[in-house]
Amino acid sequence: MEEQEFIAQLLDPKTQNAAFAKLLNDYQKPLYRHIRNIVIDHDDADDVLQNTFVKVFRHLQNFKGESKLFSWVYRIATNEAITFINRKNKQTKITSQDLQSRLVENLKADQYFDGNDIQIKLQKAIATLPQKQQLVFKMRYYEEIKYEDMSEILGTSTGALKASYHHAVKKIENYITGH
Amino acid sequence: MKTFKLDEHPKITSGFKIPDGYFDGLQEKIQQKIDHEPTPVIALHSNKKTWIWAAAAVLIIATGIPLANYLSQPNVEIDSTTLENYLVRHTEISNEDIVELMDDEEIAKIRVDMKLEDRELEEALSGVNTIEDCLIN
Numbered sequence: 001m002e003e004q005e006f007i008a009q010l011l012d013p014k015t016q017n018a019a020f021a022k023l024l025n026d027y028q029k030p031l032y033r034h035i036r037n038i039v040i041d042h043d044d045a046d047d048v049l050q051n052t053f054v055k056v057f058r059h060l061q062n063f064k065g066e067s068k069l070f071s072w073v074y075r076i077a078t079n080e081a082i083t084f085i086n087r088k089n090k091q092t093k094i095t096s097q098d099l100q101s102r103l104v105e106n107l108k109a110d111q112y113f114d115g116n117d118i119q120i121k122l123q124k125a126i127a128t129l130p131q132k133q134q135l136v137f138k139m140r141y142y143e144e145i146k147y148e149d150m151s152e153i154l155g156t157s158t159g160a161l162k163a164s165y166h167h168a169v170k171k172i173e174n175y176i177t178g179h
Numbered sequence: 180m181k182t183f184k185l186d187e188h189p190k191i192t193s194g195f196k197i198p199d200g201y202f203d204g205l206q207e208k209i210q211q212k213i214d215h216e217p218t219p220v221i222a223l224h225s226n227k228k229t230w231i232w233a234a235a236a237v238l239i240i241a242t243g244i245p246l247a248n249y250l251s252q253p254n255v256e257i258d259s260t261t262l263e264n265y266l267v268r269h270t271e272i273s274n275e276d277i278v279e280l281m282d283d284e285e286i287a288k289i290r291v292d293m294k295l296e297d298r299e300l301e302e303a304l305s306g307v308n309t310i311e312d313c314l315i316n
Contacts, residue, residue: 033193
């Protein structure tokens with residue numbers, strides 16, 4: 001089905017419920033992965049994912065089709081996840097990087113994490129990066145999202161994203177080499 | 180110490196696990212949230228302050244610009260000599276034009292009684308060297 005046709009079904013009250021169920025089915029797994037990579041904890045990812053889909057549904061009328069549906073949905077999910085992290089920072093009164101480090105430290109005890117040493121080391125290395133670099137690295141390395149799509153989602157040029165990813169990789173390699 | 184290279188290492192996954200059956204109930208939970216959560220309504224009073232500020236800004240701009248223009252203009256008072264010289268040089272302004280701008284009282288004040296005897300006139304004219312000019316004009 002063409003994207004335009006699917007968007008028309010999402011906007012038509014008669015076909016909206018069925019189309020939204022399909023959207024949920026198509027996006028729930030990749031979006032969960034995307035959000036979980038940002039917020040780390042499963043329960044937090046669950047909250048953010050549900051809020052993301054509720055927002056997508058409520059704002060369907062505002063979707064103008066100027067960007068791809070994929071980019072629009074991912075943009076909402078990313079904003080929700082970042083807003084959640086920032087709110088948590090304020091509540092705990094610690095910086096974003098300190099919060100990420102703390103969340104990564106808790107991973108070993110997390111029943112929904114079964115990573116080995118190198119996986120934990122990589123998570124720790126990512127936690128040392130600035131928030132935007134973390135996001136770019138996770139989207140490119142873990143999710144393998146194309147730079148062009150990332151550019152639409154994050155509203156940043158592909159050149160800047162490539163540079164950001166390059167810097168992130170260098171810092172991560174230095175961190176893992178030194179630890 | 181061996182330098183770690185990310186692209187030379189086998190792909191490292193995140194290590195996150197998803198609880199069994201998590202996605203089975205997700206759709207229903209989201210649908211319930213959509214059905215039961217009231218659609219956020221933007222209260223009119225929440226925009227009240229914005230409107231007040233906008234109105235205040237418009238008022239300040241509307242009154243401020245003319246006031247600023249007025250204050251920025253130099254207050255020039257033209258002395259009567261400059262004015263007279265200007266009027267003399269600008270010959271397109273005729274005496275009739277000037278008279279039209281004056282009321283009867285002002286006209287009466289500048290009226291000159293020209294009842295001269297022939298002898299007085301001749302005496303006055305004899306004292307003028309450029310008599311030809313006077314006669315021609």
